Each structure stands twice: as C-alpha cells, then as structure tokens.
Amino acid sequence: MKSIYPILKRELRSYFASPLAxxxxxxxxxxxxxxxxxxxxxxxxxxxxxxxxxQIGELNINNLVILPYFGTISIVLLLIVPLITMxxxxxxxxxxxxxxxxxxxxxxxxxxxxxxxxxLVLLIIMLLLSSINIFVLMVHGxxxxxxxxxxxxxxxxxxxxxxxxxxFASSLTENQLIAAVISFGVLLLLWLVGALSDAESTILGYxxxxxxxxxxxxxxxKVKDIVYYLxxxxxxxxxxxxxxxxxxxx
Amino acid sequence: xxxxxxxTKRYGSLVAVENLSFQLEKGEVxxxxxxxxxxxxxxxxIITGYMPPTKGTVHxxxxxxxxxxxxxKKLIGYLPENPPLYNDMSxxxxxxxxxxxxxxxxxxxxxxxxxxxxxxxxxxxRKRIIGHLSKGYRQRVGIAQALVNNPSxxxxxxxxxxxxxxxxxxxRELIKNLSGxxxxxxxTHILPEVTMICSKVVIINQGKIVxxxxxxxxxxxxxxxxxxxxxxxRPEDGAExxxxxxxxxRGVRKGAAGEYVIEPRPGKEIREExxxxxVESGWGILExxxxxxxxxxxxxxxxxxxxx
Numbered sequence: 001m002k003s004i005y006p007i008l009k010r011e012l013r014s015y016f017a018s019p020l021a022x023x024x025x026x027x028x029x030x031x032x033x034x035x036x037x038x039x040x041x042x043x044x045x046x047x048x049x050x051x052x053x054x055q056i057g058e059l060n061i062n063n064l065v066i067l068p069y070f071g072t073i074s075i076v077l078l079l080i081v082p083l084i085t086m087x088x089x090x091x092x093x094x095x096x097x098x099x100x101x102x103x104x105x106x107x108x109x110x111x112x113x114x115x116x117x118x119x120l121v122l123l124i125i126m127l128l129l130s131s132i133n134i135f136v137l138m139v140h141g142x143x144x145x146x147x148x149x150x151x152x153x154x155x156x157x158x159x160x161x162x163x164x165x166x167x168f169a170s171s172l173t174e175n176q177l178i179a180a181v182i183s184f185g186v187l188l189l190l191w192l193v194g195a196l197s198d199a200e201s202t203i204l205g206y207x208x209x210x211x212x213x214x215x216x217x218x219x220x221x222k223v224k225d226i227v228y229y230l231x232x233x234x235x236x237x238x239x240x241x242x243x244x245x246x247x248x249x250x
Numbered sequence: 251x252x253x254x255x256x257x258t259k260r261y262g263s264l265v266a267v268e269n270l271s272f273q274l275e276k277g278e279v280x281x282x283x284x285x286x287x288x289x290x291x292x293x294x295x296i297i298t299g300y301m302p303p304t305k306g307t308v309h310x311x312x313x314x315x316x317x318x319x320x321x322x323k324k325l326i327g328y329l330p331e332n333p334p335l336y337n338d339m340s341x342x343x344x345x346x347x348x349x350x351x352x353x354x355x356x357x358x359x360x361x362x363x364x365x366x367x368x369x370x371x372x373x374x375x376r377k378r379i380i381g382h383l384s385k386g387y388r389q390r391v392g393i394a395q396a397l398v399n400n401p402s403x404x405x406x407x408x409x410x411x412x413x414x415x416x417x418x419x420x421x422r423e424l425i426k427n428l429s430g431x432x433x434x435x436x437x438t439h440i441l442p443e444v445t446m447i448c449s450k451v452v453i454i455n456q457g458k459i460v461x462x463x464x465x466x467x468x469x470x471x472x473x474x475x476x477x478x479x480x481x482x483x484r485p486e487d488g489a490e491x492x493x494x495x496x497x498x499x500r501g502v503r504k505g506a507a508g509e510y511v512i513e514p515r516p517g518k519e520i521r522e523e524x525x526x527x528x529v530e531s532g533w534g535i536l537e538x539x540x541x542x543x544x545x546x547x548x549x550x551x552x553x554x555x556x557x558x
Binding site: 003006105107 | 295298299300301302319320321323324326328330332333334335336337338339343347348350351352353395
C-alpha cells in the first residue's frame with residue numbers, strides 16, 4: 001500500500017504542474033454552473049405559472065433544479081473523463097518511462113492503483129467544486145439534503161466507473177488522442193446501450209451506465225446499483241492490469 | 251553476479267534471442283556488442299525483468315528474476331536505450347521519485363541522490379526542468395536514475411549515444427569508476443569504448459553468441475596479428491618480392507604509390523629487418539608504423555563469418 005504513494009504523488013503533481021487540471025476544472029465548473037443557473041431561472045419563472053399551484057408537490061426545487069443539474073454533471077463527466085485519463089498510461093509508453101516503472105520493484109497493480117487514485121482525486125475536486133452551487137441553494141431555499149448526498153454518491157460512482165474505462169483505454173495505446181477517443185466511444189456506447197429501456201426490463205437496459213444512476217438522484221440508494229458500479233470499476237482496472245501484463249509477454 | 255542460462259525470446263515466429271548463456275562475476279564489466287537488431291536490447295530487457303523470456307533463466311545475485319521479481323529488481327540499475335525521463339519534472343524531483351519507486355530507504359535517500367548528482371555532474375542543473383535539458387544532460391540524468399538505488403548490477407544500453415566527445419570521455423570515466431564493486435553490462439556500438447572500459451566481451455549476432463572472451467585474450471590476439479604500414483619516397487619495381495624475402499613476413503599488399511601493408515607471422519617482430527632493407531635499398535623511408543588491428547576488425551570478422 002505504501003508503494004502506491006510515489007506513483008500517486010507524481011500523477012497529481014503532473015496534473016497540477018501542467019495547465020491540464022486547471023483547464024478541466026474551469027471548463028467543468030463554468031459549464032455546470034451555467035446550466036445550474038438556467039435550471040434555477042426556469043424554476044423561479046415557473047413559480048409564477050398558475051399551473052404550478054396544482055402540482056406543487058411534484059415540482060419542488062429538487063426535481064426542477066438539483067436533479068437536472070446532476071444530469072448535466074453526468075453528461076459533462078462523460079465528456080471530460082477521457083481527457084483526465086488519456087495520458088495516464090499512454091504517456092508512460094510514449095516517454096519510455098514505462099521501462100522505468102516496470103523494471104522497478106513495483107507490482108503492476110500498484111502502478112495501476114496509484115494512477116487510478118490520482119484520477120479519483122481530480123474527480124472528487126470537481127464534484128466538491130460543483131457542490132458550491134448546491135450550498136448557495138441551501139442558504140436561500142429548502143432542498144432535500146438526503147437526495148443531494150445520495151446524488152453525489154451516485155455521481156462519484158458514475159465518475160469512478162468512467163475513469164476505470166478511461167484508464168483501460170489509455171493502457172491500450174501510446175497515443176493520448178487515440179486513448180481519449182476509445183474511452184469516449186466506449187462510455188457513449190455504455191450510456192446509450194440501454195436508452196430505450198430501464199435497468200430492470202432488459203439486459204441492455206441493465207448494462208447501461210446511466211440507468212443505474214437515476215435512483216441515486218431521487219435519493220434512493222440500491223445495493224444492485226452500487227454493485228453494478230463497483231463491478232464496472234473492477235472490470236476496468238482488471239483489464240488495465242491484464243493489458244499491461246500481456247504486453248510484456250508478447 | 252549475473253547468471254544467464256539458455257535464454258530464448260520469440261516474438262511470434264521471429265526469434266530475437268536464441269539459447270544465450272553467459273555468466274558474470276562481481277566486478278566484471280561486460281561489453282555487449284552486436285549489429286543493430288542482433289537482440290542486445292531484448293536481452294537486456296529480459297535481464298532487467300521488463301519482459302519475460304520465452305525460455306531460459308536469469309539470476310541476479312542468485313535471485314531468479316521471474317520467481318522473485320521484486321527482490322531481484324531492487325538490485326538492478328537500468329538505463330534503457332531511451333532514457334526514461336519525465337519531461338515535466340526537475341532533475342532533483344525526478345531523482346526523488348525514482349528513489350521512492352525503487353524503495354530507497356528514507357535514511358539513505360538524501361545522501362544517495364546527492365551522491366549521484368555529484369557523480370553525474372548534475373548538481374548545477376538540479377532545479378532545471380528535464381524537458382529543457384540538452385541531450386547530453388538528459389543522458390546523464392538517465393545514468394543518475396540507474397544509480398540512485400546503489401545497485402549491485404548495472405545495465406546500460408548504449409550509455410554514450412548522442413553525447414559529444416568530451417561528454418563521452420566523462421561518462422566512460424564515470425562507468426570505469428562505478429565498476430569495481432558492481433557488475434556492469436554495457437551495450438555499445440563504439441568499439442574503442444569496450445577496449446577502454448570492459449573486462450569481458452560478448453558479441454551476438456542474430457540472437458546468438460558468436461564470441462565470448464575476456465578482453466585480455468582479445469588484446470593479445472590484436473597484438474599478435476598486427477600489420478605494418480610502410481611508405482617510401484622512391485618505390486622500386488619488385489620491392490614486394492624483396493620484402494617477402496624477409497623471414498617471418500607472411501604477405502605484402504601494395505597500396506597507393508610507395509605504400510605497402512605488410513603482414514608478419516603472428517607474434518613475430520620484423521620492423522628492424524624491414525627498416526634495414528628499406529635503407530639499404532635506398533628507397534627513402536617516410537613512414538613505418540603498426541596498423542591498428544582493432545576490435546572493430548575482430549567484430550566484423552565474427553559477424554560476417556557467421557553470416558556466411
């Protein structure tokens with residue numbers, strides 16, 4: 001466990017020593033805040049609509065602002081995660097530093113974990129930044145706090161799954177761009193595969209990465225959804241490990 | 251100690267290395283030679299545990315690199331063909347990272363980094379970003395990286411490539427000083443380098459060993475088969491026959507006007523008699539010197555004879 005630390009430290013350093021992490025954080029924050037503002041504006045205008053009074057139970061601040069805001073964040077994550085993970089392993093191969101890592105007394109899984117955790121740290125920072133908007137809402141309104149927490153747990157699991165797919169894509173090539181395109185393609189496929197059904201009715205619906213998110217947004221945490229995300233994370237990391245291991249045997 | 255036994259590596263149907271065996275004792279410096287694509291880098295990558303062999307074993311200080319990779323790798327310092335550098339780090343940050351990754355104990359880390367920076371002449375550039383360094387300095391950082399864990403086995407893949415002549419001499423000195431306690435394997439294209447640094451030579455071609463000898467016996471062979479170069483100002487027809495008549499001359503070749511290459515019998519000295527002949531015949535001697543029969547010629551000979 002201790003040997004993960006130097007890898008993790010170097011990855012974080014490399015994110016924040018280059019403009020990459022800052023650009024990602026700014027782009028993420030600007031886009032999500034813009035959408036947050038639109039949803040909030042819509043909610044405020046809707047309160048003056050006479051029909052609002054009839055559905056006041058349904059159309060609360062959670063359903064009209066926070067839920068779509070989380071939806072936006074999940075889409076932005078889909079777009080941004082490939083940019084976070086693309087260099088993780090591809091860059092080591094291109095710089096020949098893979099030879100340093102694989103001839104040092106480290107297990108391959110240590111290297112993969114260290115890099116994955118660094119990407120998770122970036123994800124957590126993004127999610128924390130996005131929560132500023134929610135806190136503003138709490139000062140002036142009265143949203144359901146439990147649903148916010150479960151929504152964030154869901155977003156974290158979703159983002160963590162995306163990252164594990166991304167790190168696998170990065171292990172397949174030494175070209176960052178190719179890694180980004182592969183992970184974006186796979187993530188989009190995983191997203192759209194169950195677009196026409198829900199998580200229970202069909203297999204494709206079950207496989208879809210976004211179907212498992214819906215309940216988290218509503219404040220419902222189900223074991224099967226957590227299991228789905230943890231399996232996806234494990235699968236991504238395992239494939240990364242296998243791809244690095246098999247490369248040396250070829 | 252490095253023990254390599256019957257190493258074979260195949261990439262699909264391509265055989266990169268076949269049945270390679272050699273053994274190095276502590277303190278020996280092995281010059282690992284061969285033409286491009288002979289399998290040098292592949293062999294080194296297998297010895298360092300970067301890739302497993304198809305067949306065969308490698309022991310580092312008695313530890314099998316396949317069975318005890320983590321323990322064996324701790325004993326190795328490796329400079330790959332392309333130095334494995336992170337261009338966004340400064341030299342000292344990078345060496346710190348390598349020391350951490352190679353699990354140098356916190357107690358020894360500082361002094362060990364300080365020492366390798368001194369040895370490799372990096373102290374002045376320790377705060378510079380590696381991406382901004384010149385090729386020569388990058389190569390030195392690569393060597394420093396290999397030394398930071400104070401390895402007992404040092405494996406260097408073409409350490410002087412891309413350096414200017416002054417740096418080459420410095421790096422050679424460094425490697426010479428580093429040997430002693432360590433076992434060193436060094437691959438190179440520059441053959442005089444081997445004569446200067448190494449105590450043993452292995453030449454491989456098409457994945458197989460074609461020559462394995464101590465440098466001492468090679469130097470002996472070089473000395474024994476040394477040709478002479480003669481230049482005179484008034485060459486005479488039939489001079490070759492006259493030279494041939496000297497005892498212990500095996501052959502004479504005529505070069506440009508007044509130039510001759512004379513091959514004595516192995517281990518025989520003919521210079522005295524030859525100069526006497528030239529003076530007595532009144533040819534007017536301009537030059538008489540031994541022709542360097544170098545490792546290069548031996549290298550070319552074993553490589554081409556293997557090819558036929």
